[in-house]
Amino acid sequence: MISCAAVSAFILLPLLQMFFQSSLQGLKATLADRVVLKAIGLSIYTAGWAALISFVIGTPFAFLLARKNFAGKRIIEGIVDLPIMIPHPIIGIAMLGLVGKHHWLGKLIHAAGIRVMGTETGIILVLTFVGLPFYINTVKNGFEAVPVRLENVSRSLGAPLITTFFRVTFPLAWRSMLVGLILCSARAISEFGAVIIVAYHPMVAPVLIYERFTAYGLKYSQPVAVLLILICLVLFISFRVLSLGRARDR
Amino acid sequence: MIKIENLSIDLPGFSLADIQLSVGRGEFFILLGPTGAGKTLILEAIAGLVPVTRGCIFVQDREVTHLMPEKRGVGIVYQDYALFPHLTVMENIRYGLPYHRADRAGCEARIGQLVLDLGISSLVRRSVRHLSGGEKQRVALARALAVNPAVLLLDEPLSALDTGLRDEIQKLLKNLHQTMNTTFIMVTHDFTEALFLGQRAAIIHKGRVEQTGTVSDVFKRPQTPFAAVFTGFKNVFPAEIDNGRASVGGLRLQLSANHLRGRRHLAIRAEDIHIQPRAAGAAGAVNTFRASVETMLDRGPYGEIGVTIEKQAFTVFVKKAELQSICQPDTDNVWVTIAPQTIHVI
Numbered sequence: 001m002i003s004c005a006a007v008s009a010f011i012l013l014p015l016l017q018m019f020f021q022s023s024l025q026g027l028k029a030t031l032a033d034r035v036v037l038k039a040i041g042l043s044i045y046t047a048g049w050a051a052l053i054s055f056v057i058g059t060p061f062a063f064l065l066a067r068k069n070f071a072g073k074r075i076i077e078g079i080v081d082l083p084i085m086i087p088h089p090i091i092g093i094a095m096l097g098l099v100g101k102h103h104w105l106g107k108l109i110h111a112a113g114i115r116v117m118g119t120e121t122g123i124i125l126v127l128t129f130v131g132l133p134f135y136i137n138t139v140k141n142g143f144e145a146v147p148v149r150l151e152n153v154s155r156s157l158g159a160p161l162i163t164t165f166f167r168v169t170f171p172l173a174w175r176s177m178l179v180g181l182i183l184c185s186a187r188a189i190s191e192f193g194a195v196i197i198v199a200y201h202p203m204v205a206p207v208l209i210y211e212r213f214t215a216y217g218l219k220y221s222q223p224v225a226v227l228l229i230l231i232c233l234v235l236f237i238s239f240r241v242l243s244l245g246r247a248r249d250r
Numbered sequence: 251m252i253k254i255e256n257l258s259i260d261l262p263g264f265s266l267a268d269i270q271l272s273v274g275r276g277e278f279f280i281l282l283g284p285t286g287a288g289k290t291l292i293l294e295a296i297a298g299l300v301p302v303t304r305g306c307i308f309v310q311d312r313e314v315t316h317l318m319p320e321k322r323g324v325g326i327v328y329q330d331y332a333l334f335p336h337l338t339v340m341e342n343i344r345y346g347l348p349y350h351r352a353d354r355a356g357c358e359a360r361i362g363q364l365v366l367d368l369g370i371s372s373l374v375r376r377s378v379r380h381l382s383g384g385e386k387q388r389v390a391l392a393r394a395l396a397v398n399p400a401v402l403l404l405d406e407p408l409s410a411l412d413t414g415l416r417d418e419i420q421k422l423l424k425n426l427h428q429t430m431n432t433t434f435i436m437v438t439h440d441f442t443e444a445l446f447l448g449q450r451a452a453i454i455h456k457g458r459v460e461q462t463g464t465v466s467d468v469f470k471r472p473q474t475p476f477a478a479v480f481t482g483f484k485n486v487f488p489a490e491i492d493n494g495r496a497s498v499g500g501l502r503l504q505l506s507a508n509h510l511r512g513r514r515h516l517a518i519r520a521e522d523i524h525i526q527p528r529a530a531g532a533a534g535a536v537n538t539f540r541a542s543v544e545t546m547l548d549r550g551p552y553g554e555i556g557v558t559i560e561k562q563a564f565t566v567f568v569k570k571a572e573l574q575s576i577c578q579p580d581t582d583n584v585w586v587t588i589a590p591q592t593i594h595v596i
Binding site: 155 | 297
């Protein structure tokens with residue numbers, strides 16, 4: 001009980017303090033501030049794209065990790081977890097190094113008319129980088145929870161592999177994929193360190209909060225932070241509700 | 251119907267080596283062996299669910315070694331039934347229909363008949379999550395047979411069921427096999443099931459085939475000491491054979507065959523050894539010896555007596571009613587007779 005109270009207090013106290021310190025008038029003004037709404041909108045938009053890209057490239061990869069054993073699999077799983085461990089400004093610097101004008105890949109991208117630094121594209125790139133491990137790991141666990149024997153029986157009854165995935169694996173694992181998307185997008189929305197290196201502008205919400213804090217102080221940045229916290233809260237409550245649904249099915 | 255030639259599968263920590271098997275059309279074939287012997291692996295290789303390292307598999311004279319599982323016409327029923335939990339009973343049974351359009355009418359008719367024969371008409375709209383073990387087993391069988399596979403693989407289908415239900419499903423399987431033109435291959439480690447259901451069998455041990463033959467042959471004439479022990483012979487010993495007699499430790503046993511020679515193994519069923527009190531008098535009869543009783547155990551429907559003859563230990567089964575009347579433990583007042591024709595030489 002003491003441990004539970006201590007952990008809850010450790011997490012909740014700073015956040016609750018911020019809520020109570022923000023005045024209602026301040027919150028109303030923030031809600032009406034077009035710059036704030038644009039930044040939050042951009043955060044949601046870019047995080048949504050990061051989640052979508054993670055879904056497309058991460059799903060087959062998660063299925064492979066869940067179903068196949070191959071040489072170097074443990075190393076690959078470690079590589080997937082790397083973005084979680086690397087300090088995020090380093091991610092931004094590494095990305096810029098790769099897609100910058102002095103790198104052969106950057107030259108190719110530039111020649112194709114794609115701009116990364118200071119663009120939404122750059123933001124989506126780094127958000128996908130930081131969010132992808134959360135999607136892959138969650139979905140991999142979801143696929144592993146679907147017994148292989150169900151897929152075996154499906155194939156023995158005449159269904160090809162792809163059909164088996166859509167008729168058996170996906171219906172039993174879709175909650176994990178949804179949870180993975182929520183985790184990925186929640187992680188992406190809150191990203192700051194990598195984004196500020198790649199694209200200070202256009203401003204996403206965490207960058208705007210940082211700018212307001214450094215320029216005008218706590219009082220001016222808190223309402224924006226409160227708004228962003230409320231959005232993250234909605235995402236995580238959704239995650240919990242879906243998790244309960246999954247636990248009940250078991 | 252099914253031919254397996256020199257099949258080898260190498261997996262981390264386990265290998266199947268040089269498996270040779272042949273199963274006739276419409277046969278009920280049993281794969282016997284202890285847990286971890288590789289029986290399920292053989293089934294999954296036939297079904298195309300594990301990659302083959304070496305060798306060939308033929309189904310209906312067609313090589314299927316590297317063919318996709320969905321193209322082999324081989325159905326599988328697992329021990330845990332593997333019903334699709336997100337589908338109803340009827341949706342499970344009809345699952346394979348879209349992939350057998352050429353035989354759609356046949357499948358529909360077959361489903362109707364199977365639902366009746368298996369007694370699951372009242373369950374068709376229910377979710378499979380709430381079915382009993384016996385009901386799940388019937389649904390799994392209906393689903394596999396609905397698409398009329400050439401071969402049905404059964405992976406220990408009865409091991410998760412209680413005794414009464416097991417007897418019921420055994421009879422069901424026997425009936426289904428007799429009415430359908432499908433080859434059955436069933437994995438079990440229970441040789442009483444094998445005796446009831448099977449026509450031919452193979453004993454698998456540590457990834458290799460120990461013996462194949464009719465179930466009766468495998469049961470009565472095991473070809474290796476392991477096969478003997480696995481099929482229930484309680485008395486298996488190395489022996490030196492010469493001139494129709496076998497030396498087991500200090501004991502000399504008369505055999506029914508005179509032509510055998512050399513170092514072999516003897517296998518004697520516990521129920522084939524006759525035991526009686528000394529007072530009944532049996533001295534002089536062939537293979538009759540004075541014995542010391544070491545242990546007496548009540549095994550429920552029968553009694554198990556451990557005796558020693560010339561320092562060689564034997565296990566004897568007796569009727570339960572005879573257990574107390576024959577002898578007492580730690581005495582040497584019994585006579586044991588082992589008829590030559592009951593001694594199997596491996």
